[in-house]
Each structure stands twice: as C-alpha cells, then as structure tokens.
Amino acid sequence: MDKVLKSCFPKKVLWRLTLTNIIVIATFIILSSWAIYNTACFLVEGMGQINAQKQNEFNTTLFQYLWIFSVSVIIMGSVVHFYITTKLIKPLNRLIESTKIMKQGHYPEPIKVKSDGEIEQLILHFNELVQQLKNNEQYRQKLISDLSHEFRTPLSNLNGYLNALSNGVIEGNPKLYESLQKESKRLTHMVEQFEILKEWDYASIQNFTERQQVDMRLLLEQSVEMFKWLLDQRGIKVDLQTDYGKVTVINGGIPQVISNLIDNAIRYYEGTGPIIIKGEALDEEYLVTVSGPSQRISEFNQEKIFERFYRTDSSRNSETGGTGLGLSISKEIVEHHNGKIGLISNQNYNSFWFTLPLGHIT
Structure with a gap:
C-alpha cells in the first residue's frame, strides 16, 4: 500500500497541474483566437473592397488557421509543461521516499539538489532535519550508555x-x-x-534569561575564598593575580565555572608549587587561567576532556575521577556566554583557561 501511495501521489499532483495548465492555456488561446478572428473579419469587411463570397472564404480560412494554431499551441504547451513539471516534481518523489524510510525507523541518505528553488530549499531543510535527528539519536544513545x-x-x-x-x-x-x-x-x-x-x-535555547554585570576580579577572589579551608588542609598555596574587568553573566553560571576549575586543580594536584589563578583584561575579552602541577594529560585526552562523563583515568576511580561532568558543565556555561574554554598541557603542568566578552553580550 505504501508503495502504491508513494508512486501515485506525485503522479496525481503531476496530472492535476498539467490538467490545470491545459485548461488555463486553452482558455486564453481560444479567447485570443476568437478576438483575433472577429477583429480581422471586421477590419476586412470594413475595407469594402471584396464581395461577400470572398469575405466568407477569408473568414473560413482564417478560422481554420486559428483553430489549427490554437490546437497546436495547446498540445505543444501541454507537452512542454508536462516535461518541466515532471522534472520539478521528481525531487518531491525522492522526498516522499525518504519520509517513508524515516517512518520505518531508519535515517535516509541526504537528497541531492542541483538548483536553488523553493522545492530544493524544502529538501535542504529536510536534509538538515534528518541530520539533526541523527545527531540527537546518537547523543541520546551515548547519554543513556554513559548514565x-x-x-x-x-x-x-x-x-x-x-x-x-x-x-x-x-x-x-x-x-x-x-x-x-x-x-x-x-x-x-x-x-x-x-x-x-x-x-x-x-x-541555551532561551532568548530571555537573567543577566547582570559583575567584576571578574571580585568573582575570582570570592571563588578562591570558598576553597581556602580545603587548600589549607591540603597544604597548597595559591597565587592570585587579577585585573579589573566587567563582564555580563547569566544566572550565576561563571562562579561555578571558576569553582570547577579550581576544584580540578586541587583534586589532581601533584608536585610542588602554588596553583596560579590569573584574571587578565584583554582588548575585547577577559581571560581566566587556572594552572597547577598535576599529571600530564595526553593529546588524546585533551580533545575529549570537555565531553560529558569523560574522565582521564581509565579506571574511573571515584576518589580521583569525579563524575566527568564538571568540565562539560563549564563548557556549556562558557559557550552560552559567547566565550571559549580550553586546556594547555605542558608535561606535568596543566592550565585550564576560558574567555568571556568584556561588557554586554547579546
């Protein structure tokens, strides 16, 4: 039944369009021919230089030629219209086939388009929708597996x-x-x-969220103060270097980013030397860097470390590995603030950084 519907639907549309076009073209051609016939007959008759027999012969000949011309144009126009419409509707047929594939629970291959018309725009949006659904499905499966x-x-x-x-x-x-x-x-x-x-x-998909301007120097100082007791217990010193800089934050997310980075620096601290926390006001952005001695992070782990549930320890030790969500949350928050976040690893010294636009964000 699906195959019948799949094949019949475009044909029904094609025949309806063709029939509509034939009726419209035929109507205008017949009306035009009728107007030309009557006008020509009236003009010739008004000249008064031919008798009634010649007038009738002229009228009959003109009528025959106009009739042949009208029928020929209608047939030729219909054939051309049928051919063009068939090519225009062909992408719709592929779109219907892809929709049937999706209905069966599978993801179709992208439909190729060659022009930039309305139907092609529809197909492009359909291709993007299918890709988005595939990405969502992959994310959902990965999320369920990770959980x-x-x-x-x-x-x-x-x-x-x-x-x-x-x-x-x-x-x-x-x-x-x-x-x-x-x-x-x-x-x-x-x-x-x-x-x-x-x-x-x-x-991330909301347009209206609570925003306020804050001084990054104050946020950094408050965040470090929250870890003072833990730092003293671990015997770790902190070197805090901050510049003044106003940024716009949303729903108090940036203090959590700072806390996540400081918590990581303490959790994975190895060696000697202080944890260095810098806040630098650059030309158009504010740069925060949290650096400290710890285990070397391989290039492979550097690319994965901001993914959800990813931890650098393959054993997933609950004492050192955390939940694997802290850095992912930080990435979500920073990017929602139109900022960037990253990691620089140099042997046994790691520096996590993020930037935020100075002033207002849109």
Whole structure:
C-alpha cells in the first residue's frame, strides 16, 4: 500500500497541474483566437473592397488557421509543461521516499539538489532535519550508555554491601559506613550536576534569561575564598593575580565555572608549587587561567576532556575521577556566554583557561 501511495501521489499532483495548465492555456488561446478572428473579419469587411463570397472564404480560412494554431499551441504547451513539471516534481518523489524510510525507523541518505528553488530549499531543510535527528539519536544513545555506566558501579557496591549487611554476612563498622556514605554522596552529586547540565541545555535555547554585570576580579577572589579551608588542609598555596574587568553573566553560571576549575586543580594536584589563578583584561575579552602541577594529560585526552562523563583515568576511580561532568558543565556555561574554554598541557603542568566578552553580550 505504501508503495502504491508513494508512486501515485506525485503522479496525481503531476496530472492535476498539467490538467490545470491545459485548461488555463486553452482558455486564453481560444479567447485570443476568437478576438483575433472577429477583429480581422471586421477590419476586412470594413475595407469594402471584396464581395461577400470572398469575405466568407477569408473568414473560413482564417478560422481554420486559428483553430489549427490554437490546437497546436495547446498540445505543444501541454507537452512542454508536462516535461518541466515532471522534472520539478521528481525531487518531491525522492522526498516522499525518504519520509517513508524515516517512518520505518531508519535515517535516509541526504537528497541531492542541483538548483536553488523553493522545492530544493524544502529538501535542504529536510536534509538538515534528518541530520539533526541523527545527531540527537546518537547523543541520546551515548547519554543513556554513559548514565548506565556511571550509575552501575556505585549502585552495585551499595546493593552488594547492604545485602551482605542485611543477611549478616559481614558486620558493619565505621569505615564501611563511611565508604557507603561516600558512594551515596557521589550518586547524589552526579544527579545534581546532571540537573545543572540539563538547565544549561535548556537555557541555551532561551532568548530571555537573567543577566547582570559583575567584576571578574571580585568573582575570582570570592571563588578562591570558598576553597581556602580545603587548600589549607591540603597544604597548597595559591597565587592570585587579577585585573579589573566587567563582564555580563547569566544566572550565576561563571562562579561555578571558576569553582570547577579550581576544584580540578586541587583534586589532581601533584608536585610542588602554588596553583596560579590569573584574571587578565584583554582588548575585547577577559581571560581566566587556572594552572597547577598535576599529571600530564595526553593529546588524546585533551580533545575529549570537555565531553560529558569523560574522565582521564581509565579506571574511573571515584576518589580521583569525579563524575566527568564538571568540565562539560563549564563548557556549556562558557559557550552560552559567547566565550571559549580550553586546556594547555605542558608535561606535568596543566592550565585550564576560558574567555568571556568584556561588557554586554547579546
């Protein structure tokens, strides 16, 4: 049935267009021929130089020629129209075939177009829609796979230990309870970060969001102050160097970016020397850099490190690997502020940076 509909629909449209064109062309040609015939007959009759027999012969001959001319033009015009319309409707046939493929749950190949008409524009938009759907599907599958992987290990640990405790296989002790609490906190933290990521995904398509101008120097100082106790506990010094610079921020996202980068610098700190935090006001943008000694990040990991759920430790250690969402959230926030974010890795010294436009953003 689908094949019948697929083949009949363009043909129905084609015949309707052709029939409509024939009726319109025939009507105008007949009216024009009738006007020419009557005008010519009237003019010749008005000249008064031919008798009635000659007048009738002239009228009959003119009528025959106009009739032959009209029929010929109608037939030729209809054939040309049919040929042109067939070529115009051909892309619609491919569009219908692609739509049927999508209806069956598959993604069709892009439809090739050669011109820039309205139908071709429709097909181009259709190709873009199919590509967007494919990207969304790939993202959805990857997201489900990542979520499944991330939640499986801590949930298995919690269920295993809780079953063992409830069955009396093992006895509880403060160290075990502390470990279980850490796994529970990690799951909670992961859900919270995922909610933040979802909010910024939603914010990225909104035109009206709360904005305010802030001094980046103040934001950096406040962010460092929040980590003062943890830095003192770890015995890590901080070198803060900031310039004054006003930027427009949305919904308080930039303090979270700064906190994520500082938290990473502390979490992966190895070696000696301070963590250096710089805020530089350049010509048109404000540059923030968080640098510190840590493990070397390979070029492969540098390209992947801002992806969701990606962590540089292949073992996905919960103590050092976090949730793999912090940098991804930072990237979402910075890019939504029309900024850029990146990483410079030099042996055992890594520098995470991001830029924001100075002044207002659109």
